[in-house]
Amino acid sequence: MALIFEVSEYQERLRKVKESMLRKGIQVLIVSDPANMNYLTGYDGWSFYVHQGLVIALDYDEPIWWGRGMDANGAKLTTWLKHDNIRPYADDYVQNVFKHPMSFVANILREMGWENRHIGVEKDNYWFTGQCLDVLREELPKAKIHDATSLVNWIRTIKSPAEIKYMREAAKVCEHVMKTAIDSIEVGRLESEAAANVYHAMIKGTDEFTGDHPAIFPIMPSNERTSAAHLGWKPDRKYAPGDIILLELCGVRFRYHCPLSRTV
Amino acid sequence: MALIFEVSEYQERLRKVKESMLRKGIQVLIVSDPANMNYLTGYDGWSFYVHQGLVIALDYDEPIWWGRGMDANGAKLTTWLKHDNIRPYADDYVQNVFKHPMSFVANILREMGWENRHIGVEKDNYWFTGQCLDVLREELPKAKIHDATSLVNWIRTIKSPAEIKYMREAAKVCEHVMKTAIDSIEVGRLESEAAANVYHAMIKGTDEFTGDHPAIFPIMPSNERTSAAHLGWKPDRKYAPGDIILLELCGVRFRYHCPLSRTV
Numbered sequence: 292m293a294l295i296f297e298v299s300e301y302q303e304r305l306r307k308v309k310e311s312m313l314r315k316g317i318q319v320l321i322v323s324d325p326a327n328m329n330y331l332t333g334y335d336g337w338s339f340y341v342h343q344g345l346v347i348a349l350d351y352d353e354p355i356w357w358g359r360g361m362d363a364n365g366a367k368l369t370t371w372l373k374h375d376n377i378r379p380y381a382d383d384y385v386q387n388v389f390k391h392p393m394s395f396v397a398n399i400l401r402e403m404g405w406e407n408r409h410i411g412v413e414k415d416n417y418w419f420t421g422q423c424l425d426v427l428r429e430e431l432p433k434a435k436i437h438d439a440t441s442l443v444n445w446i447r448t449i450k451s452p453a454e455i456k457y458m459r460e461a462a463k464v465c466e467h468v469m470k471t472a473i474d475s476i477e478v479g480r481l482e483s484e485a486a487a488n489v490y491h492a493m494i495k496g497t498d499e500f501t502g503d504h505p506a507i508f509p510i511m512p513s514n515e516r517t518s519a520a521h522l523g524w525k526p527d528r529k530y531a532p533g534d535i536i537l538l539e540l541c542g543v544r545f546r547y548h549c550p551l552s553r554t555v
Numbered sequence: 556m557a558l559i560f561e562v563s564e565y566q567e568r569l570r571k572v573k574e575s576m577l578r579k580g581i582q583v584l585i586v587s588d589p590a591n592m593n594y595l596t597g598y599d600g601w602s603f604y605v606h607q608g609l610v611i612a613l614d615y616d617e618p619i620w621w622g623r624g625m626d627a628n629g630a631k632l633t634t635w636l637k638h639d640n641i642r643p644y645a646d647d648y649v650q651n652v653f654k655h656p657m658s659f660v661a662n663i664l665r666e667m668g669w670e671n672r673h674i675g676v677e678k679d680n681y682w683f684t685g686q687c688l689d690v691l692r693e694e695l696p697k698a699k700i701h702d703a704t705s706l707v708n709w710i711r712t713i714k715s716p717a718e719i720k721y722m723r724e725a726a727k728v729c730e731h732v733m734k735t736a737i738d739s740i741e742v743g744r745l746e747s748e749a750a751a752n753v754y755h756a757m758i759k760g761t762d763e764f765t766g767d768h769p770a771i772f773p774i775m776p777s778n779e780r781t782s783a784a785h786l787g788w789k790p791d792r793k794y795a796p797g798d799i800i801l802l803e804l805c806g807v808r809f810r811y812h813c814p815l816s817r818t819v
Contacts, residue, residue, distance in 0.1 A: 335786070362785060417682050420679045481765060484759050487754070487759035490754040490755060490758050490768070491754060501791055518628045520600070522629050523601065
């Protein structure tokens with residue numbers, strides 16, 4: 292287990308989530324957003340292409356992590372949770388049209404006696420699919436399902452001193468990334484070479500602070516592509532005289548981002 | 556407009572999708588998966604954190620792209636679609652709890668006279684949320700909604716010669732990436748420095764083929780972290796004598812991936 296915050300910080304986050312659940316009349320919350328999973332437990336694996344999440348109940352101490360069997364070790368290594376609260380599902384739940392991971396979650400809820408409760412789901416979060424909703428309704432016909440889409444996200448908006456420290460460090464990385472980008476853009480050079488230098492600076496960071504990979508690729512379109520909001524570089528194109536390049540970059544420190552935008 | 560395939564290739568893909576729709580009794584298909592959007596139209600913007608997609612009807616020539624207003628220029632620059640078939644929604648649809656982009660899609664369907672048809676949705680794809688499903692059911696009470704989760708994905712499994720060419724080029728980039736990783740892992744070096752070199756190699760590519768950013772970060776855990784399936788490097792850790800490192804890397808060429816796994 293190697294957490295980037297004290298366990299007490301995660302527990303304080305959980306306390307605030309439970310407080311918000313109580314205010315909204317939600318007894319059990321199913322969290323699907325990977326960033327929210329990370330925020331509450333530290334879980335940090337690239338496993339979100341399969342269904343996974345947390346179950347949080349007002350009267351249960353820790354979140355219950357549920358996910359694919361092969362990711363359970365990752366959960367043991369990156370979260371503060373007791374191993375009993377890490378609940379892996381078998382691989383035949385993976386992309387099986389006859390057997391859905393939300394049935395596995397419903398089983399946990401039944402086992403805990405929570406199946407008829409007021410249940411909050413992140414209903415418009417893109418890790419909670421239409422199928423998740425239908426399976427949950429079918430499996431737990433007596434539950435009252437509530438939309439709790441941004442419940443955790445609103446709590447995340449107020450940063451702790453420890454988080455602000457990482458964001459300040461990310462800002463230092465960001466300065467370095469932006470400088471690298473500006474220095475790398477030169478007539479005759481491939482756009483992909485400038486982008487490669489930007490990525491290198493993002494991941495390696497500065498001598499003081501190591502970086503991290505970004506949640507969004509470097510936005511660095513040239514010329515007519517600057518008229519669009521979310522385009523990257525053009526791999527095979529070389530910079531030409533008179534080019535305008537839009538730079539929307541960031542520095543990252545332990546998943547905490549600091550973005551910056553410039554035109555060159 | 557700068558496509559990486561001939562327009563005829565996109566049209567052939569569309570023809571196959573319509574053939575599959577016909578077989579499954581689906582008259583209108585709503586595509587939400589960004590990779591499927593790219594496959595069918597070329598659309599290539601980092602804009603999937605807002606609702607966006609395609610509408611494909613058996614009796615309508617082109618897909619209709621729908622998405623956020625600020626991304627419409629990106630759609631004009633990266634797809635083969637007529638500008639009339641690019642349908643942007645206003646910004647007050649973005650993360651508004653009272654107004655959902657799926658209502659905008661329902662408006663398009665009504666306008667085209669498709670509101671009572673058999674409509675396929677990518678129901679268990681994580682870009683189609685529970686809320687999307689509920690809004691669509693509410694807006695189009697007479698439509699018959701079908702699960703078409705992997706319809707496009709099954710068609711994508713059979714690669715064209717042009718796609719295989721990019722995959723072979725991605726394999727060349729992948730060899731270079733793997734070699735860079737092995738050369739970068741050294742006792743006393745920060746794991747983040749090796750990861751930075753790996754990213755640089757991925758994006759810059761070889762002298763022959765430029766690379767691209769990967770859909771998954773470099774999986775390169777060390778020691779006890781190799782017991783888990785999907786962990787990355789540990790930014791602040793230095794490699795130590797006797798370390799075992801699991802490498803699951805890839806080369807990418809215009810979004811086409813070629814993965815490779817090794818242990819060092």
